[in-house]
Amino acid sequence: MMGLLILATAGAAAAQQMDMISYTEYESLMRRIEQLEAQVANGGDGDCCPVSAPVCRTPGIVGGGEITWLKVFDAEGQGSNFAYQAAPRFWLGYQFEGGLGFRARYFEYDKQGNAPNSNRYDGFHMVNFDLELTDTFELGKWSGLVSGGVRFTEYREEYNAAGTVFEELAGDNIGLLLGIEGYRPIACNVYLFGLTRGSISIAEKRVNHFGNIVGNDSSFFIWELQLGAEYRYPLCGTSYLFARAAAEAQVWSGILDNDSEDITLLGGLFSVGLAR
Numbered sequence: 077m078m079g080l081l082i083l084a085t086a087g088a089a090a091a092q093q094m095d096m097i098s099y100t101e102y103e104s105l106m107r108r109i110e111q112l113e114a115q116v117a118n119g120g121d122g123d124c125c126p127v128s129a130p131v132c133r134t135p136g137i138v139g140g141g142e143i144t145w146l147k148v149f150d151a152e153g154q155g156s157n158f159a160y161q162a163a164p165r166f167w168l169g170y171q172f173e174g175g176l177g178f179r180a181r182y183f184e185y186d187k188q189g190n191a192p193n194s195n196r197y198d199g200f201h202m203v204n205f206d207l208e209l210t211d212t213f214e215l216g217k218w219s220g221l222v223s224g225g226v227r228f229t230e231y232r233e234e235y236n237a238a239g240t241v242f243e244e245l246a247g248d249n250i251g252l253l254l255g256i257e258g259y260r261p262i263a264c265n266v267y268l269f270g271l272t273r274g275s276i277s278i279a280e281k282r283v284n285h286f287g288n289i290v291g292n293d294s295s296f297f298i299w300e301l302q303l304g305a306e307y308r309y310p311l312c313g314t315s316y317l318f319a320r321a322a323a324e325a326q327v328w329s330g331i332l333d334n335d336s337e338d339i340t341l342l343g344g345l346f347s348v349g350l351a352r
Contacts, residue, residue, distance in 0.1 A: 269305070
């Protein structure tokens with residue numbers, strides 16, 4: 077009887093030890109799986125990318141600045157030998173833990189051409205000021221941001237070296253704006269990205285250089301596209317610094333001569349900022 081009791085006690089101890097070892101190995105395995113999933117989500121290979129993938133995004137300020145180099149192209153060939161011109165774009169906002177956020181963005185292009193007194197347009201002044209709500213999304217290997225809001229626009233055409241106004245939008249010029257941007261990892265902290273925005277706006281009136289109203293309650297469309305690459309430097313949580321280089325195109329449609337003529341801005345950009 078004593079022998080059986082000793083054997084039973086030893087068997088229970090061995091079973092308990094096996095259970096404890098098995099549970100420890102299970103926990104280690106689950107931690108490793110979570111690490112690998114985080115590495116895949118961050119586009120890393122475990123050797124150079126941080127292993128951190130919080131369920132919720134780190135809330136805080138987002139923002140950045142861009143320098144674009146753009147050239148004017150006119151659908152009817154009425155531009156006067158324009159060169160590439162640096163134009164700034166800035167944005168600032170806030171993103172909450174769940175991914176929702178808001179931001180403001182400002183873009184200005186102001187350029188004189190190189191062939192004055194040619195009966196063609198020698199200068200363009202374009203301004204967009206946007207107020208948007210934003211939200212993040214994840215779709216397979218892609219992550220991104222969708223946005224929507226309102227856009228306020230200034231537009232002026234000029235001719236001759238004195239910068240005389242040929243035609244401009246006057247009054248309140250406001251429209252609705254939608255955008256989407258997507259990112260896909262291709263190497264450690266390196267991403268391909270694409271961005272597009274479109275707005276449909278109304279112009280209360282158009283005024284020529286004589287001060288005469290040449291159009292009332294007209295509409296115009298602005299479409300933007302960026303394609304390029306981004307490098308990210310991870311900070312705390314999901315926040316990171318970024319640097320981007322990309323090609324950019326803008327089409328301002330139906331805005332010139334009170335008809336369907338289009339103005340295109342085409343070139344490239346470099347930007348830096350903070351995202352989450």
